[in-house]
Every structure is written in C-alpha cells, then in structure tokens.
Amino acid sequence: MSSNGVMIDLRGITRIYDMGAVQVEALRGINLEITGNEYVAIMGPSGSGKSTLMNLIGCLDTPTAGSYRLDGQDVSRLEGDDLAKIRNQRIGFVFQTFNLLPRADALRNVELPLVYAGIALKERRARALEALERVRLADRADHRPNQLSGGQRQRVAVARALVTRPSIILADEPTGNLDSKTGEDILGLFEELHRDGNTIVLVTHEATVAERAGRIVRIVDGLVA
Amino acid sequence: MSGLLETLRLATTALLANKLRATLTTTGVVIGVTTVMAISAVIAGLDRSFSEQIEGIGSSVLYIQKYPWIPNAEWWSLRNRRNLGWREHDAVAQQARSVEAVAPMISQQIRVVHRDRWLDGVAVTGTNEQYRLVYGADPEDGRFLMPADLHYRKSNCVVGSKVADELFEGRDPLGERVKIAGLHYRVIGVLPEQGEILGFDMDSQVFIPIGAFARHFGSRRSIDIAVKVSSTDRLDDARDELTGILRRVRRVPPDEEDDFSINEQSLLTNLYRSLTAALYTTATVVGGISLLVGGIGIMNIMTVAVTERVKEIGIRKAVGARRSHILGQFLSESIVVSGVGGLLGVALGFIAAWGLDSATPLHPVVTVGGVALGLGFSAAVGVIFGVYPAARAAALNPVDALAQGSDT
Known part of the structure; x- marks a missing residue:
C-alpha cells in the first residue's frame, strides 16, 4: 500500500443511466484526486450523484466515460469478476444499514472477505479476530447481528472492512442509522483508523459528520462544486 | 477439502434456516430416487431369475429339432417337415468338427x-x-x-x-x-x-x-x-457347419429354406429381452418423471431462496464474491438437498426392495448399478435444476442487489 501517492484518481468521470426513453446523466465529468492516508468526506444533497460516485469509487459500478485509477491501477474498464477481485482486495465497505449476514456470527461476518480471497481457515480466523479486537468487539465474536446493538453491528462492519487491509475504507452514511452518541463512537473509530494510516472516504449529507474529515468534497448536480 | 466442507456447512446452515421447506423438497427427491431404485431392483430381480431359469439349457448347446422354439414362419410351412432321425444324428456325430x-x-x-x-x-x-x-x-x-x-x-x-x-x-x-x-x-x-x-x-x-x-x-x-459346442464364441461357426451337414443329409435343394431348426439359449434370452423392453422403458419413464417432479421442487425452492436472499448476494458481492462463488453457494445448496434426498431414497429403496421381496412373488435385487443410478440421478437433478436459479443469483448486479431487501 502506497500511503502517500495518489490513491484515487478520477478524471472526466461520467455516468449515464439508460432509462429506456430517457437518459439520466448522474455524473457529468468528475475530476477528483485523493491521496493515501487522506480522510475525505464526499457531501451532497440527495440526487446530487454522490451515491453514484460512491458506487464507482467502490468498484460496484463502472463509469460511462472517463478514467479511474485506484492505487495506480486503471479499474474503469474492468468487469464482473475482475471488479469483484478489486473490491475484495482494495475496498472496505461500511454501509448505512450495516449489511451483515443475519445468520452468521460476528466472526464469520468479518472473515467473509477473506473467504473470497481464498485465505486458509486458520489465518482467516486469526485475522478476523484481530480485526474484531481493533474495533473492541472480540468478546462478541460469537454473537449474531440480532444479538448486537446498532453501534456494535456497525463496528462489526468496520472490522469486516478492515480485515483485508484495503487501499481505501469507503463509508456510506455510516452514522445514518445510529443515535448521535453511537454515531459519535463510530466517527471516533474512523479517526483512529485514519491515524493508523488508513485512507478513508466517507459519503454523507450531514455537515456535522463531514466536518470531521480532513477535506470535504461537495457534489452538486453531478459535478464537483 | 476444508473449502468443500465449509461450502457444505454453509449450504446446510442456509437450508436449516427453513426446515419445513427443505424437508418437503427433499421428500420429492426421496420419492424419485426410491422409485428409480425399486424399479431397477425389480428389473434386476426379473433378469436374474430368468437367467437362472435358462442357465440349465446351456449357453454353448445347440438343439437340432424339427420345430423352432420361437416360430417365425407360418405354422403351415412347418407342418410338413420331416422327422429327424438317426441319419441326421449319425451325420452330425461323424462329420461335425466344431462340436x-x-x-x-x-x-x-x-x-x-x-x-x-x-x-x-x-x-x-x-x-x-x-x-x-x-x-x-x-x-x-x-x-x-x-x-x-x-x-x-x-x-x-x-x-x-x-x-x-x-x-x-x-x-x-x-x-x-x-x-x-x-x-x-x-x-x-x-x-x-x-x-x-x-x-x-x-x-x-x-x-x-x-x-x-x-x-x-x-x-x-x-x-x-x-x-x-466347445465355447460360446464358436456357436456361429457350429451353426453354419451343422446347417450344411443337415441340408446335405436331408437333401434340401439350394433354393429352399431349412426344413429343420437349430435352437439355442440365446433365442429365449432375445425373446425375453424383446418382451421386457417395453416394460423397462415404461418403468424408466415413470422413475424419470418422479425425479423430474423432485427436480422441479428443487428449482422452485432455489428460485425462492435466491429471491429472498438478493440482499445477501449483494453483500457477498460487495465484499468480493465472484460469480463462481455465488453460483457454487446456491448450487451446493441444491446438491445438498438432492444428495441427502438421494441417500435417504437409496435407504428407502433397500426397504422397498425388501418389502416387495416378502410381499410379492417378485425377488428384487438391489445392485451396485441400481444404487449408483439412484444417487447419480439425484445428483444430476440437483445440478440441472439448481443451475438456473444459481446462475440468476450469480448474475445479479451488486448495486441493485444491495438496494433491495430488508435492513440488517
């Protein structure tokens, strides 16, 4: 992981949704650079295109035009399994709705990305436990999501994002489903991770949340404002 | 190996989340496999008792007789055949080299x-x-x-x-x-x-x-x-030689058909096969249909399972699952259903064969082939009917999949 070079390099990114009769231009030419170990908040009202941007940065989707270099690799033309591999190795997702597997306990949720990375069971378990320790939830390793509080669930999700030692941690409204005190805990956790050397991209529409980041990028009508 | 066990464990856990549904689906496969196995056991039993019955005829013995065992000509054309007597016997005994x-x-x-x-x-x-x-x-x-x-x-x-x-x-x-x-x-x-x-x-x-x-x-x-005849390989040669000798001694003109018959065990075997072929085909179709029904059950449950778990698929894809991972996950669930169904079906097949043996004049024989047929069919059903729902799951777009379903 190069911690000081350009980690995310977006140039002339557009994303057009083909809705049959109409075409919707969600992103209209985004240029954005994020360096290693930066903590950036992407802000914008709903409908601004920030979710589309997040999907592109997270390699869940690909741009209609433009180039995206992630940690030096052009990922804008990759598809299917190649994108899955990038997500697995380079991206750690934290979602607003946690997105944990309900039938798996915390440990199994955290080790899931390592399963798809093909890591052997023993190492997988050790690293998942390590990640749970990092978010101070090692004592809840055998709890299922419905046995955990909202804040705990989000910490499990953060541990899952960390476990592959990704290039970036991409958080989409991570405090959106939490009360303010728990949300504060999670934001504190992100700050710790940032101090540890992680690159964090946080998508939000809340100014108070965005202000915690080192830099705020505002998106308005599909463009960087 | 640990990967396979892990896959099976995951599949089992997912299936056990809805026990009633899994049980009903498995039942469909069980019935199919039991039917296939019972049918194949009955067929094997019939075959065995028939071959035991005709064993004594001797596979390397030819019977020179006035009439054929299985008449293939009009009865009146056989009516005027002359008797076989010592002349024929002596000619065969003295001249035939293949006997x-x-x-x-x-x-x-x-x-x-x-x-x-x-x-x-x-x-x-x-x-x-x-x-x-x-x-x-x-x-x-x-x-x-x-x-x-x-x-x-x-x-x-x-x-x-x-x-x-x-x-x-x-x-x-x-x-x-x-x-x-x-x-x-x-x-x-x-x-x-x-x-x-x-x-x-x-x-x-x-x-x-x-x-x-x-x-x-x-x-x-x-x-x-x-x-x-010294061996079954030489039956054809011997039949030709005997025909020549008999035609000569009985002075059959070259343009006329034989006025005697050379019978052998395989005539009965062939007759048996042709009589039972239709029965076997019917039985196989019945077994196939019951497995098809089981397979449709599997396809149904897996389609529902995929629909219910779109969100889960989205999560898995987000953290790096490839198409093959998702395909394998759902396929392994349908294979576990059909595999468990297959094993139970084989067990029930043994019981059914035993029951038929004691309750009917049939003597079913459970063969290795019959067991393999049952298990093979059930595994095939799991794969064939699991592929479509699994492929649908694997093809889901992660963005759309994540946007669906309930929050966790």
Whole structure:
C-alpha cells in the first residue's frame, strides 16, 4: 500500500443511466484526486450523484466515460469478476444499514472477505479476530447481528472492512442509522483508523459528520462544486 | 477439502434456516430416487431369475429339432417337415468338427412306479452316454449310461433327484428297480438336484438308453439332437457347419429354406429381452418423471431462496464474491438437498426392495448399478435444476442487489 501517492484518481468521470426513453446523466465529468492516508468526506444533497460516485469509487459500478485509477491501477474498464477481485482486495465497505449476514456470527461476518480471497481457515480466523479486537468487539465474536446493538453491528462492519487491509475504507452514511452518541463512537473509530494510516472516504449529507474529515468534497448536480 | 466442507456447512446452515421447506423438497427427491431404485431392483430381480431359469439349457448347446422354439414362419410351412432321425444324428456325430458331444433325445411324460409308490408326469428320456457331456450331468451316486448300456439296449436307468426321493424315501435307489409302462429298469445312477428350467422340473426325469426307448415307445417320432459346442464364441461357426451337414443329409435343394431348426439359449434370452423392453422403458419413464417432479421442487425452492436472499448476494458481492462463488453457494445448496434426498431414497429403496421381496412373488435385487443410478440421478437433478436459479443469483448486479431487501 502506497500511503502517500495518489490513491484515487478520477478524471472526466461520467455516468449515464439508460432509462429506456430517457437518459439520466448522474455524473457529468468528475475530476477528483485523493491521496493515501487522506480522510475525505464526499457531501451532497440527495440526487446530487454522490451515491453514484460512491458506487464507482467502490468498484460496484463502472463509469460511462472517463478514467479511474485506484492505487495506480486503471479499474474503469474492468468487469464482473475482475471488479469483484478489486473490491475484495482494495475496498472496505461500511454501509448505512450495516449489511451483515443475519445468520452468521460476528466472526464469520468479518472473515467473509477473506473467504473470497481464498485465505486458509486458520489465518482467516486469526485475522478476523484481530480485526474484531481493533474495533473492541472480540468478546462478541460469537454473537449474531440480532444479538448486537446498532453501534456494535456497525463496528462489526468496520472490522469486516478492515480485515483485508484495503487501499481505501469507503463509508456510506455510516452514522445514518445510529443515535448521535453511537454515531459519535463510530466517527471516533474512523479517526483512529485514519491515524493508523488508513485512507478513508466517507459519503454523507450531514455537515456535522463531514466536518470531521480532513477535506470535504461537495457534489452538486453531478459535478464537483 | 476444508473449502468443500465449509461450502457444505454453509449450504446446510442456509437450508436449516427453513426446515419445513427443505424437508418437503427433499421428500420429492426421496420419492424419485426410491422409485428409480425399486424399479431397477425389480428389473434386476426379473433378469436374474430368468437367467437362472435358462442357465440349465446351456449357453454353448445347440438343439437340432424339427420345430423352432420361437416360430417365425407360418405354422403351415412347418407342418410338413420331416422327422429327424438317426441319419441326421449319425451325420452330425461323424462329420461335425466344431462340436464336442452329440446326444440324441426323445422324451415321454409318464408314470414311474416303484413297488407301491409312484410319481406321475416324469419325463422319461431316451438318450445316449453323450448326454452327460452335453449337460455335465454327472450322477452324485452311481454312474450315467455308458456305451455298453446303449449297445445292448440294457434296461438300466438314471433317475433325477426328485424321482429318487419320492420313490425310495431316503433308501439307496442304486440297484433297485422302477417300472415304466410295464417294463422294469434298474437304477444305476442318481443325478444331483438341478431345479426348474422355465417350469420344467429337471429333477423329475429318468434317462434310459435310446434304443430301449425306441423298442418300448416306438421309433416313429422325431428325435432331438443336443450338440455341445466347445465355447460360446464358436456357436456361429457350429451353426453354419451343422446347417450344411443337415441340408446335405436331408437333401434340401439350394433354393429352399431349412426344413429343420437349430435352437439355442440365446433365442429365449432375445425373446425375453424383446418382451421386457417395453416394460423397462415404461418403468424408466415413470422413475424419470418422479425425479423430474423432485427436480422441479428443487428449482422452485432455489428460485425462492435466491429471491429472498438478493440482499445477501449483494453483500457477498460487495465484499468480493465472484460469480463462481455465488453460483457454487446456491448450487451446493441444491446438491445438498438432492444428495441427502438421494441417500435417504437409496435407504428407502433397500426397504422397498425388501418389502416387495416378502410381499410379492417378485425377488428384487438391489445392485451396485441400481444404487449408483439412484444417487447419480439425484445428483444430476440437483445440478440441472439448481443451475438456473444459481446462475440468476450469480448474475445479479451488486448495486441493485444491495438496494433491495430488508435492513440488517
């Protein structure tokens, strides 16, 4: 992981949704650079295109035009399994709705990305436990999501994002489903991770949340404002 | 290996989340596999009892007879055939090079008496010493007919085990006399028990020298000539040679068909196969349909499972699952259902075969092939009917999948 070079390099990114009769231009030419170990908040009202941007940065989707270099690799033309591999190795997702597997306990949720990375069971378990320790939830390793509080669930999700030692941690409204005190805990956790050397991209529409980041990028009508 | 176990564990966990549904789906497969196995066991049982029945005919024995076992011509074209007699027998015995033994045979069903005991419907056969070589009919006591018995038309006889048991009740029959149609014959040999061939009791027989038979019952009947060929590979050659010899000795013009028949075991086997082919096809189709129903059940449950778990698929894809991972996950669930169903079906198949064995005249035989068929079919059903839902799951777009479903 190069911690000081350009980690995310977006140039002339557009994303057009083909809705049959109409075409919707969600992103209209985004240029954005994020360096290693930066903590950036992407802000914008709903409908601004920030979710589309997040999907592109997270390699869940690909741009209609433009180039995206992630940690030096052009990922804008990759598809299917190649994108899955990038997500697995380079991206750690934290979602607003946690997105944990309900039938798996915390440990199994955290080790899931390592399963798809093909890591052997023993190492997988050790690293998942390590990640749970990092978010101070090692004592809840055998709890299922419905046995955990909202804040705990989000910490499990953060541990899952960390476990592959990704290039970036991409958080989409991570405090959106939490009360303010728990949300504060999670934001504190992100700050710790940032101090540890992680690159964090946080998508939000809340100014108070965005202000915690080192830099705020505002998106308005599909463009960087 | 640990990866496979992990996959199976995951599949089982997912299935157990909805026990009733999994149970019902598995039941469909169980019924299919049990049906297939029971049918194949019944078929194998029929085949075995048939081949046991005709074993005694001898796979390397040709029967030169006046009429075919399975007539393929109009009856009137056979009606005027001339009898087979010593001329034919002697020609075959002297000229045929492809044969090991030649036995003439004429039979009559008649009562056989010893003192105050008798047995009705005994097949009394006039033959010669070669009969022993053709059929491997080695007496367990005494000896078979020998050339001297034939030459002097001695009133000696060899009896089947049932004749010995019924008439002599455990006493040694050797040297005793039996009365056949008023004439006495001395017992010189007792054959071991042989069972039945297609309903004919091989143990209710008496063999006497063919000359004595002719003197006793008249010599105007056609004789059968049983010919032992050295191996089954040489049956075709032997049949050709015998046909040539017989046509020559019977002076059949070149443009006319044979006026005799050469019968063999395989005629019966072929007849059996053609009679049972339709039965087998029907049975296979029935088994196939029940597996198809089981397969549709699997496809149904898996389609529902995929629809219900779109969100889960989205999560898995977000953290890096490739198409093959998702495909494998759902496919392994359908294979677990069909595999468990297959194993239970095989177990039930054994029970069904046992039940049929004790409750019906059928004697089903569970073969390795039958078990493999049941398991193979069920695995195939799991794969074939699991592929479509699994492929649908694998093809889901992660953004859309994540946007769906309930929050967790």
